[in-house]
Amino acid sequence: xxxxxxxxxxxxxxxxxxxxxxxxxxxxxxxxxxxxxxxxxxxxxxxxxxxxxxxxxxxxxxxxxxxxxxxxxxxxxxxxxxxxxxxxxxxxxxxxxxxxxxxxxxxxxxxxxxxxxxxxxxxxxxxxxxxxxxxxxxxxxxxxxxxxxxxxxxxxxxxxxxxxxxxxxxxxxxxxxxxxxxxxxxxxxxxxxxxxxxxxxxxxxxxxxxxxxxxxxxxxxxxxxxxxxxxxxxxxxxxxxxxxxxxxxxxxxxxxxxxxxxxxxxxxxxxxxxxxxxxxxxxxxxxxxxxxxxxxxxxxxxxxxxxxxxxxxxxxxxxxxxxxxxxxxxxxxxxxxxxxxxxxxxxxx
Amino acid sequence: xxxxxxxxxxxxxxxxxxxxxxxxxxxxxxxxxxxxxxxxxxxxxxxxxxxxxxxxxxxxxxxxxxxxxxxxxxxxxxxxxxxxxxxxxxxxxxxxxxxxxxxxxxxxxxxxxxxxxxxxxxxxxxxxxxxxxxxxxxxxxxxxxxxxxxxxxxxxxxxxxxxxxxxxxxxxxxxxxxxxxxxxxxxxxxxxxxxxxxxxxxxxxxxxxxxxxxxxxxxxxxxxxxxxxxxxxxxxxxxxxxxxxxxxxxxxxxxxxxxxxxxxxxxxxxxxxxxxxxxxxxxxxxxxxxxxxxxxxxxxx
Numbered sequence: 137x138x139x140x141x142x143x144x145x146x147x148x149x150x151x152x153x154x155x156x157x158x159x160x161x162x163x164x165x166x167x168x169x170x171x172x173x174x175x176x177x178x179x180x181x182x183x184x185x186x187x188x189x190x191x192x193x194x195x196x197x198x199x200x201x202x203x204x205x206x207x208x209x210x211x212x213x214x215x216x217x218x219x220x221x222x223x224x225x226x227x228x229x230x231x232x233x234x235x236x237x238x239x240x241x242x243x244x245x246x247x248x249x250x251x252x253x254x255x256x257x258x259x260x261x262x263x264x265x266x267x268x269x270x271x272x273x274x275x276x277x278x279x280x281x282x283x284x285x286x287x288x289x290x291x292x293x294x295x296x297x298x299x300x301x302x303x304x305x306x307x308x309x310x311x312x313x314x315x316x317x318x319x320x321x322x323x324x325x326x327x328x329x330x331x332x333x334x335x336x337x338x339x340x341x342x343x344x345x346x347x348x349x350x351x352x353x354x355x356x357x358x359x360x361x362x363x364x365x366x367x368x369x370x371x372x373x374x375x376x377x378x379x380x381x382x383x384x385x386x387x388x389x390x391x392x393x394x395x396x397x398x399x400x401x402x403x404x405x406x407x408x409x410x411x412x413x414x415x416x417x418x419x420x421x422x423x424x425x426x427x428x429x430x431x432x433x434x435x436x437x438x439x440x441x442x443x444x445x446x447x448x449x450x451x452x453x454x455x456x457x458x459x460x461x462x463x464x465x466x467x468x469x470x471x472x473x474x475x476x477x478x479x480x481x482x483x484x485x
Numbered sequence: 486x487x488x489x490x491x492x493x494x495x496x497x498x499x500x501x502x503x504x505x506x507x508x509x510x511x512x513x514x515x516x517x518x519x520x521x522x523x524x525x526x527x528x529x530x531x532x533x534x535x536x537x538x539x540x541x542x543x544x545x546x547x548x549x550x551x552x553x554x555x556x557x558x559x560x561x562x563x564x565x566x567x568x569x570x571x572x573x574x575x576x577x578x579x580x581x582x583x584x585x586x587x588x589x590x591x592x593x594x595x596x597x598x599x600x601x602x603x604x605x606x607x608x609x610x611x612x613x614x615x616x617x618x619x620x621x622x623x624x625x626x627x628x629x630x631x632x633x634x635x636x637x638x639x640x641x642x643x644x645x646x647x648x649x650x651x652x653x654x655x656x657x658x659x660x661x662x663x664x665x666x667x668x669x670x671x672x673x674x675x676x677x678x679x680x681x682x683x684x685x686x687x688x689x690x691x692x693x694x695x696x697x698x699x700x701x702x703x704x705x706x707x708x709x710x711x712x713x714x715x716x717x718x719x720x721x722x723x724x725x726x727x728x729x730x731x732x733x734x735x736x737x738x739x740x741x742x743x744x745x746x747x748x749x750x751x752x753x754x755x756x757x758x759x760x761x762x763x764x765x766x767x768x769x770x771x772x773x774x775x776x777x778x779x780x781x782x783x784x785x786x
Contacts, residue, residue, distance in 0.1 A: 142588035146574045146581070153576040319572040326536060326566045327589040328558035483538075 139329040143337035147311065151345060160306065161345065162352060165299035169353070172295070172419070173288035173362050185253055186210065186227040188218045193233035195264055195273065206256060222280045229253045230280075238275040248365065288364050290421060292357040293373075293445035298418040299353065300346045300377055301384040301409050301438055307342050308388030309401040317397065321482050339385065346381040350374070367452035373445050379462055380441040383469030384409070386476050393479030412436045417443075437468035489514045489637055489668050490535065495544035497530055497692075504530045505541070506692035512670060514636075517663045519683035520672045521772065527692040528672040529641060535670070536566055536639055549636065562590060565635035567626050567643060573614035579625050580610040583632055590633035597632050604628040604658060620651030624658060631662065638662060640671040644678055656682060676772040680704075688776060695779045704770045707778055710734075711749040713756070714741040714766040720759075728755045741766075 151157050186208040189196055196203060203209065210227065212218045218230040222241055228249045229242040240257055242250035254277050265271040315321045324334055350373065357364035387408060388401075395401035413419060415432065416439035422430055433439040444461035447453040490512040497505040505527045512518045520528045533539045535546050537553030537560070546553055551560045573582050580601060587597035601607055604624040609617060617625060623643055630638055643659070644652045659682055663669045673679055679686045680700045687697045696703055717740055720728075725735045725742055729752050734745040746752050749767065756762055 139589045142585050146577055146585045149577060149581065150575045314575060318575075320574060322538060323566065323572055324589070325538065325556070326561060326564070327586070328561040329589050330558075 138333070139327075140333040140337050140340075143329075143334060144340050147337060147341045148344065151307065151341065157306070157310075161299060161303035161349060165295050165302070165349075165353070166356060168295050168298075168419070169291060169357060169362070173291040173357060173364075185249055185256075187253055188212050188221055188227045188230045190215050190218045190230055190232040193231060193238070195233055195238055195260060196231065198264065203256070203260065207253070219280055229257075231257065236272045236274060238273065240275065240277045241280045242277060243280050248363070288357060288362045289450040290446070292353065292362075292364050293449045294418040294442055296350060296353045296373075296377070297380060297416075297438055297442040297445050298409075298413040299349050300380050301413070301441070302405075303345050303349055304342050304381045304384035305388035305391065305405045305409050306402060307345060308338065308385040309392035309395065309405050310388075310398055311338060312389055312392030313395050313398045313401040316392075316481065317484055319483075325482060339382065342381050342385050343378055346377050347374075350377050365450065367448065367450055369448045369453065369455050372448040372455040372458060376441060376444050376448070376458065376462060376465070379465045379469065380437070383437050383441075383465050383472065386469050386472040389476035390472060390479055393476060393481060396484070409438075412438045415439075416441075437465050440464045440468075487514050488512065489516075489549055490518075490670070491545075491547040492531075492535060493545045493547075495531065495534055495546070496542045497527075497534060497539065498542055503692045505534065508544075508689075508692070508694055510687055510694065510697060512668060514668055515663075515666055517659075517669045517682055517684045518671070519679040519686040520670070520689055521674070521676065521679045521686050521776075522672075522689035523674055526689040528674075528689055531689070532639060532641055532670070532672055536564070537561075562633060563636045565630035565633065565638045567630040567638070567640045572626065573622075576613060576615070578611050578613055579606055579617065579621075582614050582625060583629050586629040587632045592633050600628045600632045601625075618651070619647050620654060623647060623651070623655060627655075627658065627662075635667070637668045637670065640669065642672055642674065644673065644675060652678070676776065680772050686772070688772075688779060690776075690780055696775065700772055703775050704772065707770050707775055710745040710747055711770070712743055712745050712766075712768045713749060713752055714743045714768075715756075715761060716740075716764055717742055719761055719764075728752065728759075 185206060188210045190212055196209065215230070215232065218227075219241055221227045222230050222243050229240050231241075232239050238257060238261055240254060242253065257275060261273045261275045264273045315324075354364070354366070354370075356362065358366065388405060391404040391408065392401050395404050415429065416422075416436045417425075417433065418438060422433060422439075425433075440461040444458035444465070447458050447461075448455065488511045492511065493509050495505050495508040496503075508527070508531055510518075520531060522528050530539065534541045535548065535553060537556055540554050548560060549563055551557055553560060574585060577585065580598065583597045583601050584594045587594065587600075598607075598610070601610055604627060606617075606621060606624055606628065609621055609625075614622065614625065627640070627643065630640075640659070644655050647655060656678070659669065659671070663682075671679075671682065683700060685697065685699050686703070687694045688703070689695065698706075715725075717737055720742055722735055722737050722742065725744055726733070729735060729744045729746055730748075732747065733752070736743045736745070744752055749769075753762075753767070756765065
């Protein structure tokens with residue numbers, strides 16, 4: 137085994153055997169996922185699909201007898217309010233009829249349910265057309281601009297970016313401090329290993345842990361109970377998570393460089409990551425926040441990571457669209473990494 | 486026998502504190518060399534400069550013909566440095582620890598396991614390092630220092646915080662290491678340890694070497710008293726004073742009568758004449774006396 141692989145192995149084993157590290161990097165964020173994604177989204181869910189009908193829609197009323205079994209049709213005269221309800225995820229779609237055209241506005245947040253509703257409505261239109269020739273009824277479906285995603289869709293990327301940030305920061309700071317205080321760093325300095333293989337091993341292990349976190353998160357969130365729908369370009373989250381890991385490792389190395397004990401390092405890491413997670417929209421959407429806060433949030437790398445993960449994992453944006461965010465996150469990493477080198481100490485004295 | 490370590494006029498100052506102040510010595514190949522002194526004497530700083538962990542303000546160090554500063558990986562493969570008993574990777578077993586260290590030097594796992602057996606830890610191979618006793622931890626750390634078969638081994642206070650039995654076991658191990666032909670450099674603040682193990686000792690205080698030589702000749706060079714003790718009641722204080730002659734001291738603490746003399750041969754002969762040698766204890770000068778003599782103060786371990 138080379139120095140790189142054996143050090144990686146030593147660190148990985150140490151991590152797997154550390155129950156609290158496992159808890160805080162895997163289970164703890166998953167608990168939040170259950171809380172935000174499972175329980176909150178479960179509220180107000182009925183077995184029937186709720187839709188809202190704006191104004192008169194004779195087509196729906198004609199077949200209302202059968203439709204009532206699958207759709208819970210609310211009625212409203214206010215088109216704007218109805219669209220808002222779709223945005224908020226209270227109803228799956230808003231339906232209106234203009235002449236012979238049925239217009240369906242749906243949210244992309246929950247693709248399964250909006251797809252089901254569209255399917256049902258297409259059938260309604262088809263049946264109506266079957267009665268009389270020529271076919272006169274049409275249906276247009278239009279996506280409501282989705283600035284509010286369904287809870288799990290929003291929660292997963294946010295909590296994932298938080299979990300990755302926490303895992304990388306804590307892992308790097310704890311390793312640095314304990315290795316320095318226990319004089320393992322000094323021992324390594326007296327062995328013919330390059331600094332590159334020590335740092336490389338730590339980076340490798342952090343990235344591996346982040347990948348494990350990502351895999352577990354995506355698998356759990358995709359369970360039917362949570363119902364996460366990943367968009368086509370979700371794989372772009374992998375380079376994003378790696379970039380985030382590097383940046384937050386650098387933050388951890390700064391914390392570890394300043395702290396004198398493992399406890400202090402954990403405290404400093406928490407002090408940095410937790411407020412950042414709140415202010416970066418990892419827990420709650422920033423859209424509702426005051427505009428000054430939205431502006432302030434730009435100084436946090438987590439905000440950009442979170443934004444980019446949302447875009448590629450659930451908003452369905454292309455891989456190239458998040459390159460600016462990727463660059464910003466790596467830029468943060470570079471600057472913080474330079475600071476980390478400044479505050480690095482081999483020895484406790 | 487070549488000289489493996491040559492230290493010449495080392496200086497290291499921290500502000501006003503002269504941690505190392507003009508230290509020079511050399512160590513021969515295969516020698517067991519001790520640096521002895523109280524805490525804060527500058528032993529550890531000296532050792533760290535020699536190992537290449539710190540840069541000296543001035544002076545030179547040469548190990549195996551190479552300079553330890555700046556960091557020299559070629560030299561590092563030939564020296565072994567013992568960790569402190571707690572300096573292990575977290576949550577790894579004894580076997581995993583030593584295998585990890587072995588791999589840093591490109592040494593095969595099999596060799597690492599052999600080294601573990603050599604220090605008597607094969608039955609603790611699967612025990613996490615944190616759960617080893619003080620003596621076991623110390624033996625593991627020494628095994629980790631020896632795993633790549635170095636020419637020179639540096640040990641920084643290896644027996645600190647060990648109980649007497651564990652210390653004795655450790656001494657046996659250290660003698661074995663030296664007997665196998667390695668040069669061993671050890672710092673200690675235990676006089677008896679230096680006396681028992683080292684071929685030569687350097688006595689340090691306040692950053693400087695006060696005295697350097699084989700422990701026995703340091704002690705011999707000392708005009709120190711020999712203490713002869715007998716059980717109280719076998720000899721009265723008066724007759725003891727008479728027997729010991731002028732210049733001797735006699736003290737009775739209720740358990741034993743102790744005669745302090747600079748002419749033990751005459752006192753012992755007189756005692757033998759009176760058939761009083763049963764249960765007698767003779768204690769010669771120790772390194773502790775040397776230290777006391779050099780610094781004018783009691784040794785503070």
